[in-house]
Amino acid sequence: MYLIDKLNNDIKNILNSLGYNDDVQVVKSSVPSLGDYQYNGAMKLAGMNHINPRELSEKIKVELDKLPDYTNINIAGPGFINITFKDEVLVDYINNIFKDFDKNIYKDENDQTIFLDYGGANVAKELHVGHLRSANIGEALKRLLNSCNIKTISDVHLGDWGRPMGLVMLEIKKRMPELPYFDENFTGEYPTESPVTAEDLAEIYPIASNKSKEDPEYLEEAREMTLKLQSGDPGITALWKHVRKTSVEDIKKTYDLLNTSFDLWEGEADADKEIPELLEYLEGNNYTEISEGAEVIFVNEPGDKKELPPFMIKKSNGGVIYDTTELATLYSRLKRFKFNDIWYLTDSRQELHFVQCFRAAKKCNLVPEDVKLTHLSFGTMNGSDGKPFKTRDGGVMSLNSLYNLVYNECFNKLSDSIEDSKREETAKIIAIAAIKFADLLPNRTSDYIFDPVKFSDLNGKTGPYILYNTVRIKSIFEKVGEVEFDKYHTISSPIEREIILHLIELSAVLKKAISGSILNEICEFVFKLTSLYNTFYADHYIVSEENKETQESWLVLSDVVYKTNLFILNILGIDVPERM
RNA sequence: GCGACAUUAGAUCAAUUGGAUAGAUCGUUUGGCUACGAACCAAAAGGCUAGGGGUUCAAGUCCUCUAUGUCGCGCCA
Numbered sequence: 001m002y003l004i005d006k007l008n009n010d011i012k013n014i015l016n017s018l019g020y021n022d023d024v025q026v027v028k029s030s031v032p033s034l035g036d037y038q039y040n041g042a043m044k045l046a047g048m049n050h051i052n053p054r055e056l057s058e059k060i061k062v063e064l065d066k067l068p069d070y071t072n073i074n075i076a077g078p079g080f081i082n083i084t085f086k087d088e089v090l091v092d093y094i095n096n097i098f099k100d101f102d103k104n105i106y107k108d109e110n111d112q113t114i115f116l117d118y119g120g121a122n123v124a125k126e127l128h129v130g131h132l133r134s135a136n137i138g139e140a141l142k143r144l145l146n147s148c149n150i151k152t153i154s155d156v157h158l159g160d161w162g163r164p165m166g167l168v169m170l171e172i173k174k175r176m177p178e179l180p181y182f183d184e185n186f187t188g189e190y191p192t193e194s195p196v197t198a199e200d201l202a203e204i205y206p207i208a209s210n211k212s213k214e215d216p217e218y219l220e221e222a223r224e225m226t227l228k229l230q231s232g233d234p235g236i237t238a239l240w241k242h243v244r245k246t247s248v249e250d251i252k253k254t255y256d257l258l259n260t261s262f263d264l265w266e267g268e269a270d271a272d273k274e275i276p277e278l279l280e281y282l283e284g285n286n287y288t289e290i291s292e293g294a295e296v297i298f299v300n301e302p303g304d305k306k307e308l309p310p311f312m313i314k315k316s317n318g319g320v321i322y323d324t325t326e327l328a329t330l331y332s333r334l335k336r337f338k339f340n341d342i343w344y345l346t347d348s349r350q351e352l353h354f355v356q357c358f359r360a361a362k363k364c365n366l367v368p369e370d371v372k373l374t375h376l377s378f379g380t381m382n383g384s385d386g387k388p389f390k391t392r393d394g395g396v397m398s399l400n401s402l403y404n405l406v407y408n409e410c411f412n413k414l415s416d417s418i419e420d421s422k423r424e425e426t427a428k429i430i431a432i433a434a435i436k437f438a439d440l441l442p443n444r445t446s447d448y449i450f451d452p453v454k455f456s457d458l459n460g461k462t463g464p465y466i467l468y469n470t471v472r473i474k475s476i477f478e479k480v481g482e483v484e485f486d487k488y489h490t491i492s493s494p495i496e497r498e499i500i501l502h503l504i505e506l507s508a509v510l511k512k513a514i515s516g517s518i519l520n521e522i523c524e525f526v527f528k529l530t531s532l533y534n535t536f537y538a539d540h541y542i543v544s545e546e547n548k549e550t551q552e553s554w555l556v557l558s559d560v561v562y563k564t565n566l567f568i569l570n571i572l573g574i575d576v577p578e579r580m
Numbered sequence: 581g582c583g584a585c586a587u588u589a590g591a592u593c594a595a596u597u598g599g600a601u602a603g604a605u606c607g608u609u610u611g612g613c614u615a616c617g618a619a620c621c622a623a624a625a626g627g628c629u630a631g632g633g634g635u636u637c638a639a640g641u642c643c644u645c646u647a648u649g650u651c652g653c654g655c656c657a
Contacts, residue, residue, distance in 0.1 A: 349652070353657095
C-alpha cells in the first residue's frame with residue numbers, strides 16, 4: 001500500500017507546488033508497455049483551469065523525474081502520465097512485506113463498528129440455496145472488516161415469529177392433537193423433550209403452507225394459532241420454544257459447514273418484546289397516523305417519482321406486522337449496542353421494505369445522526385433459464401443437497417495419494433471452497449443465476465484451482481527442506497516483476513472491497529495472483545535451481561504469495577487442506 | 581398501469597466509477613508431463629457492449645427515447 005500511497009502523495013505535492021489540487025488516485029496502467037501506473041487527472045485539472053493538458057502533464061513529469069523511485073515517465077495521448085517503478089523499489093517492497101506481512105494489509109483508522117444483519121434463516125424451514133448468498137457474503141465481509149481493523153457485531157436474525165410459526169404449530173396440532181400444549185386446561189409441567197425433530201419440521205412447513213393456500217378454513221385456524229403465540233399462550237409458547245430450539249440446532253449445523261458463525265442468534269421474536277415500548281414512543285410523539293383503519297407512518301419524500309406505500313405499524317385488526325418487527329429490532333439494537341453502520345444482507349426484493357424502514361426510522365428520530373443504515377442487496381436468484389430457480393420436482397434446492405452434489409464431484413476427483421482417513425475431510429474442504437468461490441465471484445448487485453453445474457465446476461477460475469496451487473506452493477517448501485531464505489535479491493524475469501506489482505495492489509483492493517461492500521474483486525485478485533504464480537512456476541524450477549541467490553529470491557517470493565493466498569482464502573471463509 | 585433494476589464473446593461473469601487496444605473462466609481448436617504436484621501451463625479463434633439519438637478531448641459507463649427481461653407496488657414475511 002505504501003508504494004502506491006507514496007506515488008499518490010508525490011503527485012499531490014507536485015500539483016500543490018504548481019498551484020493545483022486533486023485527490024490523486026493513480027491506477028494500474030492499461031498499457032503495461034508504457035508503465036506500471038498511470039495518472040489521468042491532468043486532463044480533468046486542465047479542463048477545470050482552461051489550460052492545455054499536455055503542458056500540465058509535462059510540468060508534472062519534470063518534477064517526477066527528479067524523484068528517486070521512478071523511471072521511464074512518459075506522457076501519452078491527451079495527457080496520460082505513465083510511471084514505472086525502479087526495480088530496486090520493488091525489491092525493497094517485497095523484502096519488507098516478507099519480513100512483516102501486515103504491512104501489505106489495509107488498516108482502517110476510524111475505530112468503527114459495523115452491525116451485520118444476515119436477514120434471516122427461517123425457523124422450521126431447511127436452509128435452501130437462497131440463504132447461501134447472505135451467509136457467504138456476510139461471513140466474508142465480517143472477516144474482511146475484522147482483518148482491516150473494523151469491529152463487527154453479527155446477528156443471524158432468525159425468522160422465528162409470525163404466521164409461518166402459526167402454520168407450523170397448527171400442523172403439529174393436526175398431527176398430534178393429544179399433546180398437552182394444545183390443552184387449555186393443562187396445569188402441569190410441559191415435557192422437556194421436543195415432540196418434533198428437524199426432519200419432521202422440514203416436512204411440516206411446506207405441507208402447512210400449501211394447505212393454507214388451498215383451504216381458507218385452515219388459514220383462519222392458522223391466524224388464530226398465530227395470535228395465540230403472539231399473545232403468549234403458555235402451551236403454544238412452550239411448544240414454540242421446542243420448535244425453535246430443534247430448528248436452530250439443525251440450522252447451526254449447516255452454517256458450521258459453511259464456516260459461518262454469528263455473535264447473536266436473535267430473531268423476530270426477540271424484537272417482539274420491544275414492540276410495546278416502541279409503540280409508546282411512536283404514538284407518544286405523534287409519529288403515526290391512521291389510514292384505512294391501520295396505523296402507519298407515511299414515508300414519502302419530495303422528489304419521489306412515485307408515492308410510496310406507508311410503513312405499517314399496526315394492521316386494522318390491531319395486530320403487528322413485519323414492518324413493526326423490523327423497526328423494533330432496530331430500536332432494540334440501538335439501545336443495546338454502539339455501531340456506526342448497520343448492513344442488512346437480503347436479496348433485492350426487499351429493497352422497498354428497507355427504503356420505507358430507513359425513512360421511517362429517520363423521520364421518527366430513532367437513529368442518531370452519525371449512524372448509517374445500509375441495505376446490501378443482491379440479485380434475485382434465478383435458474384439458468386432466467387426464471388426463478390426450481391429443482392426438477394419444482395421445489396427449492398436445499399443447501400445440503402447442493403453441498404452433497406458438489407461434495408461427490410470433489411470426492412471422485414481426489415488424488416490417490418491421499419490417505420483414506422483424510423479423504424472425506426479433504427473433499428469437504430474442497431467442496432466448500434468450490435461453493436463459496438462460485439458464490440462470491442459474481443458482483444453482489446447483479447442478478448444471480450443459480451446453476452448447480454457452475455458450483456460443481458472444479459477447473460478454471462474456481463476455489464479448487466486456488467486451493468490446488470496453494471497446496472502446491474506449500475509442497476515446494478517441504479521439498480527444499482532446510483534451505484534458509486530471508487532476502488529477495490534481484491528481479492530475474494518479467495513474470496516476477498508482474499507478481500510483485502500485483503501484490504502491491506492488495507491493500508487498495510481490500511480498501512475498495514470495504515467501501516463498496518463487494519467481494520468479487522478480492523476473488524479476482526487471488527485468482528490473478530495464483531494464475532501469475534503458476535506461469536512463474538511452470539518455467540522456473542525452484543527446487544533444483546543451482547544459483548543460491550536466485551533460489552533464495554524465488555523462495556521469498558513464493559512465501560509471500562503463499563501467505564497472501566492463505567490470508568485471502570481465510571477472508572473468503574475457505575479452509576486449505578494439507579494435500580489434495 | 582406505475583416504479584426500480586438489468587441487457588457486454590456460444591455460456592457464465594469482469595471492466596479501477598468518464599480514460600488509451602472492452603478483460604477472464606468454461607466450451608471449441610492446437611501444443612506441452614524421463615525436472616519442484618497436469619485440478620497445471622502455453623497458443624488460437626470468438627465483440628458494432630440490445631437498438632436509435634445526444635453530452636465532450638474521451639462513453640460499456642452520463643442524459644433521452646425504444647425493445648426485451650426480472651423484481652416490487654398497505655394490512656404475507
